[in-house]
Amino acid sequence: MKRFFLLTLILLSCLSAAAFAQGQFKVLVVAIPNRYHHDYAVVAKPQFERMAQVHGFDLTWSWNSAPFDGDLSPYAAIVLLNTPGDELKGVQRGKLEAYVRAGGGVMAVHRALIFNPPGDWPWFEKLIGRTFRIHPMVQTATVRVEDASFPAAFGVPARWIWTDEWYEFHDPLVPGLRTVLSVDESSYDPTRIWPGQTARGMGKEHPVAWYHAYDGGRVFVTALGHTPALYDDPSYLAHLYGGLWWTATGKGIDAPR
Template identity: 55%
Template sequence: MKKLLAKLLLATAALAPIVSHADAQFSVLVLAIPTRYHYEYIPVARESFERMAKLHAFDMVWTAQLQALEGDLSKYAAIVFLNTSGEELNEAQRRGVEAYIKGDGKQRGGNAVIVHRAIISKPGLWPWYEQLVGRSFKIHPMLQSAVVTKADASHPASFALPAQWIWSDEWYEFTNPHGVSIHPILKVDERSYDPTKIWPGQTATGMGADHPVAWSHTHEGARVFVSALGHNAEMYKDPNYLGHLWGGIYWAATGKGIQQP
């Protein structure tokens, strides 16, 4: 009887619907390579991203192999640069990303999600990537707690967050050498932390009232979502932060979710 029951259960399981490549809403490629200051986050973030993919029924390929950028990327609705910046890529991989974003004339190009350390690229090394990001990294003070506010409550990347959110992070300062127009989603209130608190020999001054920490824009037809948040591993266990990233991924991959007034 027990053997018969086990066979029935196996047969039922074989017929049960599962999320497969055919069922998924879209596919994303997540690039997450270990670097000097960012490596402990990888197993935590991977587990959270895998759970996110299962929960929201999308396919995800997670890799630390940058050679993935040299193959066919057209199946991905978005590439997530998770603490993996353009300066880590070789020439062939950079050309692969550019071709993916631009498309081939017959097929629309892809989209990008750029998170925390992925923003940072050596000035002048790959100007195209700097424009893709939309802002260039200048410096950051020591990690501190601060108040984050919604610059755009209609964007999916802000839905999971309260109107005011106390978060602890490295508050990157930015410049705009390429004159890129961005759409701020979140800002940090510099009155809630000390923008000048930094290591000896360095100087940080802050950016004043207009200090974005998450934004969106388009680049060569691509939807680009950028978040400067996410310095340490524990953040990838935080529901608010993960909801913020999921909202950005969802928008970048689909173009949907913006709430009209």
């Protein structure tokens, strides 16, 4: 009897631990190394794992596009971490479209905003909301919070000194893009670029993070995050998790579903 009682306690303990380990939602991070973005993952992966532990969600990390061959429905959000849409081929693109139309969330980070060749997958470009034009050399600049009510802005100062690649974009492809952060072009030189290239900046309105409702799902986009060292910065990680939390749950603001 004593042995039976002990085994029962062990079983209940295991079940309790399993229940406790179950996260509040599931996230897929796809981090496919590419020519200009490969060393970031050494820092980014453990930081996302730590983020999952601190905030209690389940994390799946993938170095390739294989998850898009399977069932995406268990994931509340998919993070394209420096992974552009051109990494997805054939039916994988249809899987992502179906996932979003079913209410799934997508968070696109930095290099994921650049689709090549342009126009090859218009649905994905509209998911991002804007198409990439060019960027000058990495420089320090001032980032302004444009929407302090959005979770991706909760952990950053109203004026934030930040060093990054300042992507420039064409006009929005869809209505309803809501800017979260912008960069002050007077705080850096938008024309500082490599010989043979020309950058002129975007002017007074230069968004670097935004969100919108698209085709049934939620989308958060941030152009920040070029160098590996940035993934050690608490403010940047707070920016990422705020965006991820909203992308996965729609919570934190009254946002269109």
